[in-house]
Amino acid sequence: MKQALIVWGGWPGHQPEQVAAIFRGILEGSGYEVEVSDKLEAFADAQKLMALDLIVPVWTMGEIGEELVKNVSAAVQSGVGIAGCHGGMYDSFRKSVHWQFMTGGNWVSHPGGDGVEYTVNIKNSSSPLLEGIDDFTVKSEQYYLHVDPAVEVLATTRFPVVPGPHSLNKAVDMPVVWTKRWGVGRVFYCSLGHQADIVEMPPVKEMMRRGLLWKAKGWPPIKRAWPGRIYSSIASLEGHFLCKS
Incomplete structure (x- = not known):
């Protein structure tokens, strides 16, 4: 049986416990044995992490020791997925x-806060991960991100939607869903999911289902898609990260 570890915590505004429960349901429904922890110390056992198939972090605005990050990084480099x-x-x-x-970068802003209506555009891609899912509109936070140029972008959203210091620049298509490699491990990320109700939206939940199951051993079966609509609600580098700049 495949093994997954979900670690939730940090800022409670993102409803990490509820989101973790959604992910647990998806994985258990797909035959995974799932361990759920609300302690970052779950990352302390490096050998245990190496034996997993998938790591799912659900933790916002926390602080973590470098040794724990190194353990997760080494596991992913070895082939464990992270999503x-x-x-x-x-x-x-x-x-x-x-x-x-x-993971591929970091959050920097969400202009307009929660409740911004914007469109998620599914890109034509060599990846089948989002095949059959149409563009859709969501009312939620629109994440402005700094993104690793090495990622494979699967979905985007157009900025600006609301005025701000960024809006006098040219329009930009910001990645919403992407994949990348870290060593031989697969990394999947979706910027949607401010709270549990957004994660539960059919196209978002389906994207997450596919991303969670996107593993080195193969692609999960594709379930039905939904028409567009508005939904509301590598080891040699390890030493470098110990240096302060």
């Missing part, structure tokens, strides 16, 4: 550049 959404993976540990390098 997550919103601030639970991309705003987990603002002081850890190692975490950001592994």
